[in-house]
Amino acid sequence: MFDLExxxxxxxxxxxxxxxxxxxxxxxxxxxxxxxxxxxxxxxLKVHRSYPGPDLTATVAGFSNEEQRNWHQFQQLFAQGKCxxxxxxxxxxxxxxxxxxxxxxxxxxxVSIQGLADSFVQxxxxxxxxxx
Ligand SMILES: [Zn+2]
Numbered sequence: 001m002f003d004l005e006x007x008x009x010x011x012x013x014x015x016x017x018x019x020x021x022x023x024x025x026x027x028x029x030x031x032x033x034x035x036x037x038x039x040x041x042x043x044x045l046k047v048h049r050s051y052p053g054p055d056l057t058a059t060v061a062g063f064s065n066e067e068q069r070n071w072h073q074f075q076q077l078f079a080q081g082k083c084x085x086x087x088x089x090x091x092x093x094x095x096x097x098x099x100x101x102x103x104x105x106x107x108x109x110x111v112s113i114q115g116l117a118d119s120f121v122q123x124x125x126x127x128x129x130x131x132x
Contacts, residue, residue: 011121012104014112015085016131023086027123030090032099034117041094045085045101045113085113088120 015021023042030037093099104114110131124130 010100010115011118012112012114013116013121013124013129014110014131015129016110018109019131020085021124021129023088025127025129026088027120027127028088029117029120029123030093031087031101031116031120032089032093034119035090037088037090040088041091042086043089043094043099043101045087045103085111087116 023040028037028040029035031043087101089099100115101113102115104112106112121130
């Protein structure tokens with residue numbers, strides 16, 4: 001049911017960090033497989049410590065003071081664990097089989113999540129949540 005071919009059909013979605021949707025603003029479909037869910041279980045995607053960008057100490061030298069301050073606030077955001085994206089998932093994907101949902105890329109302004117069900121992504125785009 002969830003073989004490799006299914007995984008290759010998985011889609012991506014990019015959110016603005018300044019405008020992350022809440023779980024109530026998401027469609028009633030599983031973010032992992034796209035089936036309709038009647039009661040929302042949530043999958044918490046914590047993005048702190050996941051920033052894969054250049055090492056701060058290696059890049060901060062060339063930045064202006066303001067850029068350094070923004071960087072600091074960015075680090076604080078994640079250090080405090082505030083940046084948590086909650087996604088609706090079905091019972092199966094919540095309790096039996098973990099989804100392959102993960103962070104694909106990240107900047108100061110947006111985060112791209114991969115491994116999402118295509119129908120979930122389409123519905124989120126229709127609602128205007130995609131930041132591309
Ligand atoms: Zn599912």
